[in-house]
Amino acid sequence: MADAGMLRFHVPEPEVRPGGTPDFSDVTIPKAGSVPRPEIDVDPRTIRDLAFSIIRVLNRAGEAVGPWAGLLSDEELLEGLRHMVTLRSFDARMQMAQRQGKTSFYMQHLGEEAVSCAFRKALAPGDMNFPTYRQAGLLIADGYPMVTMMNQIYSNEADPLKGRQLPIMYSSKEHGFFSISGNLATQYIQAVGWAMASAISNDQKIAAAWIGDGSTAESDFHSALVFASTYKAPVVLNVVNNQWAISTFQGIARGGSGTFAARGLGFGIPSLRVDGNDYLAVHAVAKWAAERARNNLGPTLVEYVTYRVGAHSSSDDPSAYRPKAESDAWPLGDPIVRLKNHLIQRGVWSDERHAQAEAEILDTVISAQREAERHGTLHAGGKPSARDMFEGVYAEMPPHLRRQRQQAGV
Ligand SMILES: Cc1ncc(C[n+]2csc(CCOP(=O)(O)OP(=O)(O)O)c2C)c(N)n1
Ligand SMILES: [Mg+2]
Numbered sequence: 001m002a003d004a005g006m007l008r009f010h011v012p013e014p015e016v017r018p019g020g021t022p023d024f025s026d027v028t029i030p031k032a033g034s035v036p037r038p039e040i041d042v043d044p045r046t047i048r049d050l051a052f053s054i055i056r057v058l059n060r061a062g063e064a065v066g067p068w069a070g071l072l073s074d075e076e077l078l079e080g081l082r083h084m085v086t087l088r089s090f091d092a093r094m095q096m097a098q099r100q101g102k103t104s105f106y107m108q109h110l111g112e113e114a115v116s117c118a119f120r121k122a123l124a125p126g127d128m129n130f131p132t133y134r135q136a137g138l139l140i141a142d143g144y145p146m147v148t149m150m151n152q153i154y155s156n157e158a159d160p161l162k163g164r165q166l167p168i169m170y171s172s173k174e175h176g177f178f179s180i181s182g183n184l185a186t187q188y189i190q191a192v193g194w195a196m197a198s199a200i201s202n203d204q205k206i207a208a209a210w211i212g213d214g215s216t217a218e219s220d221f222h223s224a225l226v227f228a229s230t231y232k233a234p235v236v237l238n239v240v241n242n243q244w245a246i247s248t249f250q251g252i253a254r255g256g257s258g259t260f261a262a263r264g265l266g267f268g269i270p271s272l273r274v275d276g277n278d279y280l281a282v283h284a285v286a287k288w289a290a291e292r293a294r295n296n297l298g299p300t301l302v303e304y305v306t307y308r309v310g311a312h313s314s315s316d317d318p319s320a321y322r323p324k325a326e327s328d329a330w331p332l333g334d335p336i337v338r339l340k341n342h343l344i345q346r347g348v349w350s351d352e353r354h355a356q357a358e359a360e361i362l363d364t365v366i367s368a369q370r371e372a373e374r375h376g377t378l379h380a381g382g383k384p385s386a387r388d389m390f391e392g393v394y395a396e397m398p399p400h401l402r403r404q405r406q407q408a409g410v
Contacts (some may be wrong), residue, residue, distance in 0.1 A: 014249035018319060022329035028313040029331055032059035033066020040292045051261035051271040054305055064343035068284040074348045078123065078358040079337050080279050083141040084113040085358055087093045090146060091367045094153055098314045103153045107133045109325065110258065111309030114335035115240055117141045122286035123176065126205045130178045130191035131331035133168055134240065135210055142175045146365060150372035157382030159373035181240055185211055185218035192224045195235035205295040206234040206293040214245020229267040232298030236289040239301065240276065242308035247321040264301030277332040278307030279339045305332065311342040386410045
């Protein structure tokens with residue numbers, strides 16, 4: 001009905017605030033195995049529903065069911081579990097190191113481990129990720145040394161980035177991990193541009209763009225989708241919807257689109273939603289999207305539905321903006337517990353072996369930490385040389401920088 005009264009300004013509000021009872025009744029969860037798996041060359045117009053559903057493989061009994069199941073062997077799943085436990089353990093130690101003043105800043109992945117760990121296994125050597133700060137699992141699952149990550153976090157003398165990047169903003173060309181940019185959403189246009197270049201040079205490498213729910217509100221996200229769809233860039237466009245953008249709930253950036261995946265539909269991009277806490281589902285969908293890219297079928301947009309259990313960063317306190325127990329109410333569970341239960345159900349794992357593996361992994365993380373700390377931490381021990389800040393940018397140093405370097409005596 002027409003309402004010609006006073007205009008009202010609309011601001012979306014989360015269902016609950018601190019002190020309230022967590023409520024995810026608006027998150028519709030389809031049964032595991034119920035969403036079809038189309039051919040990779042499907043006409044995007046025929047799979048619009050997939051942008052509004054959630055692809056799931058693991059059911060409540062821990063079984064892998066439906067058309068997206070069956071891609072990974074016992075060994076591959078056990079390895080995936082080890083990667084996720086390693087990332088969680090690494091996070092806990094580094095979070096503690098931040099509280100001890102050994103680094104200025106840290107960001108955890110708690111609850112989101114499956115997304116980056118499983119995605120990495122769907123790529124081929126030479127493919128390039130353009131990650132945000134919450135995809136360290138891409139490095140862990142690719143065997144990047146934890147000591148090197150810690151050296152970067154401590155900005156110590158062995159930091160490969162020589163103290164120039166904020167802690168956790170890693171970079172490794174060899175491991176397909178493009179330097180993280182703190183300016184959010186730049187990853188999207190960079191990834192699409194890199195993918196276009198790969199196609200222009202008739203290469204075989206594909207790119208993966210990463211963004212959080214909140215950052216999709218940036219214009220870079222939309223520009224990237226224009227270029228990706230027009231030029232059928234060989235890129236997987238990942239949106240990690242962890243429900244929060246610091247203190248802003250996902251309804252703000254999502255606006256009226258219903259889901260983040262639905263954003264891709266207006267560009268004619270096949271767009272899927274997947275259970276981000278289901279290692280098998282994440283891997284299967286990532287593989288589908290990567291195959292499309294590699295077969296000149298163009299971009300795919302994937303929304304990972306997950307929940308950020310921890311604080312946004314070591315500088316954040318979520319109790320100021322959401323109920324304390326909200327993460328316990330999250331209906332998609334914990335990615336590590338779910339994969340563990342699946343492996344037990346397959347008969348290749350047990351609670352005892354899991355506890356033992358957790359203890360062994362913690363030992364490995366602690367010894368990596370000891371080794372990194374021998375090279376220094378934020379306030380103690382070895383540091384990068386002050387000379388380093390003058391190097392690596394200009395092929396020929398401009399006179400004013402040369403003068404400054406002389407003044408600094410380095
Ligand atoms: C262009 C830009 N705007 C704002 C910020 C400040 N900022 C850092 S993280 C963040 C929230 C991002 O949330 P989301 O995209 O959902 O990612 P998440 O942290 O949940 O993984 C904001 C606003 C920034 N770094 N860059
Ligand atoms: Mg977010």
